[in-house]
Amino acid sequence: MTDGSTDTPIQYAHRYGIIAMAAIAGLVVGLAGVYEIAGFGRNAAAPQCLPAQKIAQHLAPLVRGEVAAVVVADDPHPLPSLNFQDDAGTAKALADWRGRTVLLNLWATWCVPCRKEMPALDALQAKLGSSDFQVVAVNIDTRDPEKPKAWLKEIGVTRLSYFADPKAKIFQELKAVGKAVGMPTTLLVDGSGCELAALAGPAEWASGDAVKLVEAAIGQGKAE
Numbered sequence: 001m002t003d004g005s006t007d008t009p010i011q012y013a014h015r016y017g018i019i020a021m022a023a024i025a026g027l028v029v030g031l032a033g034v035y036e037i038a039g040f041g042r043n044a045a046a047p048q049c050l051p052a053q054k055i056a057q058h059l060a061p062l063v064r065g066e067v068a069a070v071v072v073a074d075d076p077h078p079l080p081s082l083n084f085q086d087d088a089g090t091a092k093a094l095a096d097w098r099g100r101t102v103l104l105n106l107w108a109t110w111c112v113p114c115r116k117e118m119p120a121l122d123a124l125q126a127k128l129g130s131s132d133f134q135v136v137a138v139n140i141d142t143r144d145p146e147k148p149k150a151w152l153k154e155i156g157v158t159r160l161s162y163f164a165d166p167k168a169k170i171f172q173e174l175k176a177v178g179k180a181v182g183m184p185t186t187l188l189v190d191g192s193g194c195e196l197a198a199l200a201g202p203a204e205w206a207s208g209d210a211v212k213l214v215e216a217a218i219g220q221g222k223a224e
Contacts, residue, residue, distance in 0.1 A: 051224035052076035052194035058220050059188075059197060065209035069199055076194040079187065080173045084138050084165040087149075092163060094193060097134060101196075101218045102189040103205070105137040106171055109148050111183040113202040118157055123206035124214065125159040133218045135160060135205075140168040140183075188214070190221050 053076055060072045082094040082104075094104065105121055107114035118137070125135040137160050139148040145166055152162070165171075174180035179187060181200050188197040196217055203210060 046078050048192040049076040049078060049194035052190045052196055055190055055217060055220040055224060056196050058216055059213060062213045062216055066204040066207035067210045067213050069201060070197050072197045073195045076196060078193050079189060079195055080177060082170050082173060084163050084170055087162040098193060099191045101133045101191060101221045103135045103214060104187045104189055106140055106185045107137055108139060108141050108183060109151050114184040117184060117202040117205060120204050120206040122157040122159045127211060128214055132222060136163060138170055139164040140171050142166055142168055188217055
C-alpha cells in the first residue's frame with residue numbers, strides 16, 4: 001500500500017471505508033447541531049404555544065370557501081414583539097391583547113386588495129368584537145398620516161379602532177420571520193401571542209366561512 005501498511009487490498013478498503021463512514025457520521029451530527037435536524041430540536045414548541053397547537057387542529061377543517069387560502073400553523077410559535085400606535089399616538093403592542101384572540105391585519109391605502117377588504121374586516125369586528133376578540137388592523141402608510149384616517153371615514157368604516165405604524169417596521173419584523181410576503185398580511189393570533197393561522201392576500205372576512213373560522217378560534221381559545 002502507498003501508506004506503508006501491510007494490509008491486503010480488502011483490509012485496506014475495509015479500514016478506510018470505516019474511517020470514511022465515521023467522517024460522514026461526524027458531519028451529519030455537526031449539521032444537526034447547526035440546522036437542528038433529525039430530532040436535534042427542530043421546531044421545538046414554545047411552552048406558551050402548546051394550547052395553540054390544539055386550537056390549530058380544530059381550525060384546519062374550517063379552512064374552506066372564502067378562507068380557503070388561509071394557512072393554519074402546523075407548529076405554532078410566538079410572534080415577534082410588534083409595536084405600533086393608536087389613533088392618539090399612544091404606543092401599543094400585540095402583547096396588549098394577551099388573553100384575547102386577535103385577527104392582526106396589515107394594510108395601506110396604496111394597496112388595492114387592502115382597501116377592498118377593509119369593509120369586511122369592519123363587519124367582522126361588528127359581529128364578533130368583544131372582550132374575547134378584536135380585529136387589530138394596522139395601517140403602514142409612511143406618508144401623510146391623515147390620509148388613511150380620512151379614507152376610512154369616507155368609506156364608512158366605523159367599528160375598527162385605528163392603529164398605525166408610520167415606519168412600517170411591523171411589516172419588516174414579520175417579513176424577517178417569514179410571516180409577511182406582501183399586502184395585505186393577516187394573522188390569526190391566540191391569547192398567548194402565538195400564531196394560529198396566516199393569510200397572504202385578501203379575504204371576505206365577513207363571510208360565513210370566515211366567521212366560522214374565527215368563532216372556532218375564539219371558542220377553542222376560551223376552552224384552553
